[in-house]
Amino acid sequence: MRKDERIGLRHGAGGPAMRELVRSVFARNAIARDDALGLANLDDAAAVRVGERWLVYTTDSHVVNPAFFPGGDIGRLAVSGTVNDLAVMGATEPLGLACAVVLEEGFAGAQLLTIQASIEAACAEAGTSIQTGDTKVMGRGEIDGVVITTTGFGFADRLVRDDGLRPGDDIVVTGTLGDHGFAVLARRNDLRVEGDLRSDVAPLNRLLAAALAAGGDAVVAMKDPTRGGVASALHEMAEKSGVGIVLDEASLPVRAPVRALSELVGIDVLHVANEGKALLGVRPQETKRVLEALRAHPLGRDAQRIGACCEQRSGRVVLDTGFGRRLVAESDGELLPRIC
Amino acid sequence: MAEAAPARLEFRDRDRGRALLDALARWTDDRIDDPVSIMHVCGSHEQAIARFGLRSVLPPGLRVITGPGCPVCVTDAPEIDEAVALAESGIRVATYGDMLRVPGSRSSLADARGEGARVEVVYSVTQAAEMALASPDEPLVFFATGFETTAVATAAVLLRDPPANFSLLTAHKYIPPVMEIVAEMPATRVEGFLAAGHAASITGWGVFEPFVARHGLPVAIGGFEPLDLLAGFAALVERIRTGRPGVDNCFPRMVTREGNRRAQQQLWRVFEPTGGVWRGITRVPNGNLQLRAEWQRFDARQRFAARLERARRIPAPPTRAGECRCGDIMAGIATPADCALFRGACTPALPRGACMVSSEGTCRIWHEYGGADPLAADVA
Numbered sequence: 024m025r026k027d028e029r030i031g032l033r034h035g036a037g038g039p040a041m042r043e044l045v046r047s048v049f050a051r052n053a054i055a056r057d058d059a060l061g062l063a064n065l066d067d068a069a070a071v072r073v074g075e076r077w078l079v080y081t082t083d084s085h086v087v088n089p090a091f092f093p094g095g096d097i098g099r100l101a102v103s104g105t106v107n108d109l110a111v112m113g114a115t116e117p118l119g120l121a122c123a124v125v126l127e128e129g130f131a132g133a134q135l136l137t138i139q140a141s142i143e144a145a146c147a148e149a150g151t152s153i154q155t156g157d158t159k160v161m162g163r164g165e166i167d168g169v170v171i172t173t174t175g176f177g178f179a180d181r182l183v184r185d186d187g188l189r190p191g192d193d194i195v196v197t198g199t200l201g202d203h204g205f206a207v208l209a210r211r212n213d214l215r216v217e218g219d220l221r222s223d224v225a226p227l228n229r230l231l232a233a234a235l236a237a238g239g240d241a242v243v244a245m246k247d248p249t250r251g252g253v254a255s256a257l258h259e260m261a262e263k264s265g266v267g268i269v270l271d272e273a274s275l276p277v278r279a280p281v282r283a284l285s286e287l288v289g290i291d292v293l294h295v296a297n298e299g300k301a302l303l304g305v306r307p308q309e310t311k312r313v314l315e316a317l318r319a320h321p322l323g324r325d326a327q328r329i330g331a332c333c334e335q336r337s338g339r340v341v342l343d344t345g346f347g348r349r350l351v352a353e354s355d356g357e358l359l360p361r362i363c
Numbered sequence: 364m365a366e367a368a369p370a371r372l373e374f375r376d377r378d379r380g381r382a383l384l385d386a387l388a389r390w391t392d393d394r395i396d397d398p399v400s401i402m403h404v405c406g407s408h409e410q411a412i413a414r415f416g417l418r419s420v421l422p423p424g425l426r427v428i429t430g431p432g433c434p435v436c437v438t439d440a441p442e443i444d445e446a447v448a449l450a451e452s453g454i455r456v457a458t459y460g461d462m463l464r465v466p467g468s469r470s471s472l473a474d475a476r477g478e479g480a481r482v483e484v485v486y487s488v489t490q491a492a493e494m495a496l497a498s499p500d501e502p503l504v505f506f507a508t509g510f511e512t513t514a515v516a517t518a519a520v521l522l523r524d525p526p527a528n529f530s531l532l533t534a535h536k537y538i539p540p541v542m543e544i545v546a547e548m549p550a551t552r553v554e555g556f557l558a559a560g561h562a563a564s565i566t567g568w569g570v571f572e573p574f575v576a577r578h579g580l581p582v583a584i585g586g587f588e589p590l591d592l593l594a595g596f597a598a599l600v601e602r603i604r605t606g607r608p609g610v611d612n613c614f615p616r617m618v619t620r621e622g623n624r625r626a627q628q629q630l631w632r633v634f635e636p637t638g639g640v641w642r643g644i645t646r647v648p649n650g651n652l653q654l655r656a657e658w659q660r661f662d663a664r665q666r667f668a669a670r671l672e673r674a675r676r677i678p679a680p681p682t683r684a685g686e687c688r689c690g691d692i693m694a695g696i697a698t699p700a701d702c703a704l705f706r707g708a709c710t711p712a713l714p715r716g717a718c719m720v721s722s723e724g725t726c727r728i729w730h731e732y733g734g735a736d737p738l739a740a741d742v743a
Contacts, residue, residue, distance in 0.1 A: 269742040273377075335740040341733075345377035346384075346589050347416030348738040352731035355712070 024048050037250025037296075038355040042259075066185050067108040067246060077182050079114035081105060082174040088361040090138070090168055092210045094202070094222030095298075098141030100363060101171040103298055104249070106149045106226040111245040111301055112184075114177035115232035119154040120146065121174040128163045138169070149226035151175070183235070186263035187243035188304040190334045194268060195303040195310065197230060197317055198223065198325040199276045200253060204295030204362055205284045216287065218280030223299035230322045231301060237309075237316030244304030247297070249363055254293040255353050256302055257340045264304075267336030270351065272344045276325045293342075294354040296362045304332070374588030375415075383593035384420055390600050391424025398426040400552055401599045402545065402695050404538055405559035406433035406723025407587055413732035415589040420737075425600065428553065428695040431541050434509040435461045435721035436693060437641040442534040443467035446506040448674030449532065449667055450480035455498075456532075457483040457491040458506035461721045464714065472506075488513075488520045495529035504663045508534045512562050514652050515626045518633035521658055530663040535652035537636055538562055539570055544647055546578045551695045553580065555599035560586040560614035565630070567622025568612045579608050586614035633658055642717060643690025689716035692725050699729040706730065 024047045033040040045065065053062035060070040060077075068081035083104040090097040106117050122142065126135070146152045153173075202223035209220050227247070235242055244264065248256035261268045277285075277292050285292045299322065305313050310328055317323030340351040391399050403409065409429050412418055421427060431437050444467040450456040456472065463473045463484060476482040485491045488505055495503040507517045514535040521531075538559070545551055558571060563584045571582040581602035585595030591614055598611035612618050632655070639651025654662050664671060686704055691697035699705045699718070709715040711727055718724035729735075 267740055269740055331742040333740040333742045336738070341738050341740060342416065344414075344416040344589075345375075346380045347418065347420035348733075349413055349416040349419065350731065350733035350738065 032360045033355055035250075035360065036355065038255050038353045040355050041251075060182065060184070064184075066112065068112045068114070070112060070179065070182055073178075075180075077114075077179045078176060079109050079112045079179050079182070080174070080176040081108040082172060083108060084170060084172040085363060086170050086361050087207065087363050088167065089207075089210060090134070092222055093206050093220060095224040096138055096141050097169060097171055098138035099145045100224050100298060101173045102142055102145035102149065103224050103226045104363065105173040105175040106151065106228050107247045107301070109175050109177050110226075110228040110231045111247050113179035113182050113235065113245075115228040115235065117149060117151040117175050117177040117228060119176065120151055121155045122153045123157040123159075123172040125159045125161060125166055125170040127161060127166045127168050130169060135169075138171075145226055149228050181240070183242060183245045185244055185246045185260050188260055188264035188266045188268075188332045189243070190266055190332050191307055192243060192266075192304045192332045193307050193310045193328050194257070194270070194330040194332065195305055195313060195317070196253070196276065196327055196329050197227065197234075197301045197303070197323045198299070199278050199281070200297060200300065201277060201281045201285065201292040201295040203298040204252070204359055205281045207362055208288070208290075208359055209284060214284065214287070216280045216283045218278070218283070220280045220284065223297055225299035225322055227299060227301055227322060230317065230320045233316045233320050234303060234313050234323075238305055238313040239309070241306040241309030242303055242313060243306060245301055247301050249296050249298060251353065252292070252294045252296060253302065254291070254340065254351050257351070258338070258353050260302070260304065261332075261340055262338040264332070265337050266332040266334065267339050267341065268330055268332055269341045269343060269348075270330035272342055274327050274329050276327045290359075291354070293351055295359065298363060307331075374586070374590045376590060380589050380593055383590070383597055384422070387425055387593070387596055387600060388422035390604060391422050394424040398424050399554055399600055399603055400426045400428055401555040401557060401596065401603075402428040402430040402551070402553040403557040403559075403585070404430040404432040404542060404545075405557075405562070406436075406721065406725075406728075407561070408432065408557060408559060408585060408592065409725055409728050410723065411587045411589070411592060413728045417589060417592060418735050419733070425596065427596065428551070429692065429698075429725040430545055430556075430695050431641055431644055431693040432559065433693070433718065433721050433723040433725065434513065434536060435465055436689060436717040436724050437536055437644065438462070438465065438508050438534045438717070439640045439642045440466070440468045441640075443471065444469070444674065445664070445671055446472055446504075446532055447475050448671055449504050449663065450475045450482050451478070452667075452670045452674075453480075454667065454670075455481040455483065455501060455503045456506055457485045457494060457503060459486075459508065460484045461723070462506060462508055465717050465720050466714075488517045492520050492525045492529055496526045499526055499528055502528050502530065502666070504530050504532050504667070506532045506534065510536055510538050510562055511565060511630060511652075514634060515565055515630050518629045521633050521661060522629055525661070530661050530666050531654065532663040533652065533654060535634065536639070536641065536650055537652055539566070539574065540636070540649040541641060541644070541647050542574060543578070544645060544650075545694060546574075546580055548694060548696075553695060554603050555581040555583070557585045557592075557595045557599065558582050560584055560591065560617055563614065563618045563622065565623045565626045567620050568610050568618055569620045570622070571610050575608050575610055581608045581611070583611040584614045584618050586617065641693075643693050687716035689718040689726070692718055699726045699734060702726070
């Protein structure tokens with residue numbers, strides 16, 4: 024970010040522009056440490072060593088438009104976003120959450136109560152609760168409805184980073200792709216396709232605890248593919264790990280209505296946000312066991328091995344379409360602003 | 364597709380795709396030293412080829428060349444200068460998002476917007492006309508770019524009696540004439556053309572018969588799914604091998620011989636062909652579409668002639684065209700890999716040439732999808 028530059032929507036899109044913004048502004052003085060994980064690492068959450076364990080903590084603001092969408096609302100999203108950022112680091116038992124709410128003057132009480140009920144229900148699913156928070160109100164037109172920021176913490180016995188991949192590892196996804204982004208897009212633009220378009224927003228900590236219990240140390244990397252989608256998440260993992268990733272298009276789990284909308288509007292499923300999915304890097308000998316554990320959980324029924332890591336093409340993601348191969352690009356635009 | 368998506372996509376059948384690729388390899392086996400050269404003239408074709416990874420598996424005896432098929436890329440710099448001049452003079456200008464960052468002689472519409480000019484991005488000409496209707500007291504100019512497919516939409520809006528404050532700065536181009544030019548370019552050496560299926564759904568495939576007769580080169584109409592493309596390549600290779608030029612309609616579910624008569628009537632009621640420069644290529648006789656006399660009240664060039672005249676008097680700085688090879692790439696003489704700026708000084712974030720700006724530009728597509736690189740990597 025230069026002094027003569029201005030913030031664009033792409034700086035919040037989860038792709039290269041956002042990473043560059045974070046690196047050049049917020050993390051510019053970050054120093055890597057052995058006993059802690061922080062801004063220098065740009066992982067899903069930070070961690071500090073406490074005795075034999077790691078205390079993992081993170082924070083996440085939610086600005087989704089509309090605040091209510093098929094499959095969820097901003098309350099469920101706010102809890103899931105933070106719980107999932109902890110869980111993909113290996114902290115699958117969140118000890119508690121803080122929740123800061125900024126409301127617009129005139130916001131309807133009924134909507135606020137619905138959001139609070141969603142927050143409580145999502146916390147119950149994740150086995151945690153909101154323990155502290157903050158409330159602010161801004162004048163009409165000074166903010167669009169509601170913004171919710173959640174902060175969470177939990178312990179991990181072993182940190183699962185996003186840079187642990189090596190050649191030969193498998194890439195596993197816990198379920199179908201693109202559900203959240205396309206559900207919000209369809210609601211926002213009143214687009215209708217045959218079938219049920221619902222956000223996948225969900226807390227994944229119990230699902231990922233099962234995967235870690237089954238795979239142990241063979242689960243070498245995890246990340247939740249939210250903004251920027253699978254394309255951005257895998258680029259980050261490949262770049263930090265120093266491997267290439269080859270995806271098999273035929274094995275990507277995609278629901279029919281999502282596929283239809285993706286074709287209709289010309290937006291690649293790999294570029295679209297998920298709010299209830301995780302990507303796992305797994306040593307190949309344990310892939311079967313991890314997939315079985317994931318599929319035994321209701322949130323992991325559609326889990327698939329979608330690709331593998333290689334030595335060549337370090338930092339790149341390649342898609343095998345069944346006809347030939349091509350690079351997967353990251354989207355760096357204003358594709359779907361305010362998706363989470 | 365995995366179980367979650369049971370829908371069968373018949374034009375993406377991988378087995379049939381591989382069978383066609385095998386056939387293409389056999390039929391071009393004797394041309395490995397001098398590959399069969401076919402050209403497509405459509406950015407959406409290059410996108411589809413790239414998206415399905417076809418470029419990485421084309422046989423060595425077949426060369427698929429990208430032609431002047433990106434409407435954004437062939438819009439000439441002086442046409443962009445006109446749009447910039449109108450915007451800078453305070454007039455509200457609406458255009459398609461891809462046009463925003465294409466450099467003119469001095470600057471782009473995005474630059475003008477950064478300096479405070481009112482430049483609106485629209486998804487359709489209809490949206491621009493609605494914008495004019497919503498603010499009837501101020502003029503709104505729609506910078507109308509694109510080939511005959513897009514020009515039909517522009518014509519339809521004029522025929523529906525748009526508001527009086529609405530006008531057009533037209534830079535529409537017409538594909539069939541440029542094929543004549545490219546077919547005659549000695550450096551290009553094209554043996555057959557893949558024509559764009561969506562454009563042909565309007566013009567009909569019959570429009571290419573005179574071309575085939577004049578140049579003795581085959582034309583295939585191609586759709587945008589992998590089997591559409593491979594079937595088009597196969598039809599062309601077959602005709603080239605056997606020396607029987609003709610037109611093959613490989614997109615019959617969309618294209619007829621006559622095309623869409625009503626759309627054609629609308630197009631030619633509003634527009635007439637005129638000569639014009641295609642950026643980086645040359646002057647193309649009948650290659651541009653201009654408003655007919657009875658529609659000139661909607662012509663921004665007439666309405667704002669004084670402002671445009673003032674802008675034209677400012678001399679353009681010398682261009683750096685020598686470095687950028689967009690022109691050669693659109694004429695099929697070079698590929699992005701031949702350009703010294705590609706993957707270095709010219710990227711989508713900081714484009715030097717029009718082909719890196721548009722999502723239909725060859726450089727942009729090769730940058731994103733990897734181009735002709737086979738992308739071989741060892742995975743289990």
